[in-house]
Amino acid sequence: MRLVRGRSRPVASVWFGNQIVDGVLFPVLALALAFGARVAFAGTIKPAVFKVAIPVLVSLVVIRLSVRVLGRTFPSVAWVRTIERSISWLAWIAVVLWVTGVSPMVLDAADDVRWNVGATHITLRNVIEGGVTAGIVLVLALWVSAAIERELLSSGTGHDLSLRKIAANLVRAALLFVGLVLALSAVGIDLTALSVLGGAIGVGLGFGLQKIAANYISGFVILAERSLRIGDMVKVDNFEGRITDIRTRYTVIRSLGGREAIVPNETLITTRVENSSLADPRVLVQTAVQVAYGSDVRALQPLLEAAIAAVPRVITDPAPAVQLAAFAADGMDLAINFWIRDSENGTGNVRSDVNLAVLDVKAHVLQCDRIAERFVETGDLQHPCQLPI
Numbered sequence: 001m002r003l004v005r006g007r008s009r010p011v012a013s014v015w016f017g018n019q020i021v022d023g024v025l026f027p028v029l030a031l032a033l034a035f036g037a038r039v040a041f042a043g044t045i046k047p048a049v050f051k052v053a054i055p056v057l058v059s060l061v062v063i064r065l066s067v068r069v070l071g072r073t074f075p076s077v078a079w080v081r082t083i084e085r086s087i088s089w090l091a092w093i094a095v096v097l098w099v100t101g102v103s104p105m106v107l108d109a110a111d112d113v114r115w116n117v118g119a120t121h122i123t124l125r126n127v128i129e130g131g132v133t134a135g136i137v138l139v140l141a142l143w144v145s146a147a148i149e150r151e152l153l154s155s156g157t158g159h160d161l162s163l164r165k166i167a168a169n170l171v172r173a174a175l176l177f178v179g180l181v182l183a184l185s186a187v188g189i190d191l192t193a194l195s196v197l198g199g200a201i202g203v204g205l206g207f208g209l210q211k212i213a214a215n216y217i218s219g220f221v222i223l224a225e226r227s228l229r230i231g232d233m234v235k236v237d238n239f240e241g242r243i244t245d246i247r248t249r250y251t252v253i254r255s256l257g258g259r260e261a262i263v264p265n266e267t268l269i270t271t272r273v274e275n276s277s278l279a280d281p282r283v284l285v286q287t288a289v290q291v292a293y294g295s296d297v298r299a300l301q302p303l304l305e306a307a308i309a310a311v312p313r314v315i316t317d318p319a320p321a322v323q324l325a326a327f328a329a330d331g332m333d334l335a336i337n338f339w340i341r342d343s344e345n346g347t348g349n350v351r352s353d354v355n356l357a358v359l360d361v362k363a364h365v366l367q368c369d370r371i372a373e374r375f376v377e378t379g380d381l382q383h384p385c386q387l388p389i
Contacts, residue, residue, distance in 0.1 A: 133182075227275070
């Protein structure tokens with residue numbers, strides 16, 4: 001019953017899709033059944049039926065595989081939709097050419113268009129076949145690398161998440177490089193001829209692409225040194241937030257207000273970065289309160305410190321401290337220092353809670369002063385006001 005009604009998935013699977021029938025598995029099974037039927041009913045069913053059915057199913061497998069893999073690898077990239085539509089059009093055009101019998105003539109005509117690259121002879125047919133092969137190999141490489149990255153990051157928490165991220169990036173780069181080499185070999189290009197291309201790329205990196213190369217290298221340096229990790233609270237160029245992702249070229253920082261900054265990795269290497277979570281997650285938060293002249297500051301300090309320590313997010317090591325900071329025109333300024341351990345949850349809310357606790361203490365002290373004055377006036381000092389500590 002589960003296979004019949006399908007199953008919903010929070011993230012679309014390459015094999016199963018959102019449901020069983022919209023993934024790669026369904027056309028692959030249909031293609032296997034078509035080949036089996038072609039062998040089993042070779043003398044019963046006309047070959048023309050399989051001449052149409054098999055190319056259509058092969059095209060459907062290619063479309064489903066490319067769409068699912070690109071969708072999982074690049075979930076929020078706009079140009080992926082354009083590539084998916086282009087692959088669909090090319091796949092169905094190839095089916096039409098194959099079914100109508102025009103494809104052999106097109107390939108023969110493409111075989112007559114040729115040119116030389118050094119000592120290698122390349123034809124347009126080689127380019128077409130190599131392009132198809134390269135596309136298939138790269139899609140498979142992206143599929144495998146996405147699966148490996150998902151497995152690495154799914155179980156990574158805390159300190160080892162950055163190392164898992166760099167391992168995933170290295171695996172993806174290695175698989176794409178191997179896939180590209182295999183695709184070039186399938187075309188028939190001599191790989192020794194790539195030395196000239198490598199020299200040209202080196203010159204390009206040295207001049208026009210040096211910033212991009214610096215960002216990529218800086219990304220691997222950040223991940224390897226672990227000076228910045230996913231989840232750290234940082235401040236870069238007056239922008240403060242939590243690191244949500246570290247890519248090979250840039251780092252994403254999300255502020256507590258919901259804004260996201262895309263910071264090039266070279267900036268994080270060459271400029272000053274404040275990291276609140278690198279060695280110690282404890283963060284100092286400050287506020288202030290003013291009391292009237294004549295107040296007993298020495299008696300008030302432990303009351304305020306006890307009230308601040310009772311606020312849920314305030315930690316007791318280091319303990320909150322209340323200090324006489326300055327003498328103002330209208331009263332004495334008290335500086336309040338306290339520490340929190342979860343700055344990623346914001347500092348404005350905990351500062352507000354501390355100010356409310358201070359306000360409660362001031363209100364209680366004022367009430368006690370009024371009660372004490374009344375006791376003095378009546379001469380009854382048997383029930384003095386008790387201040388909560």
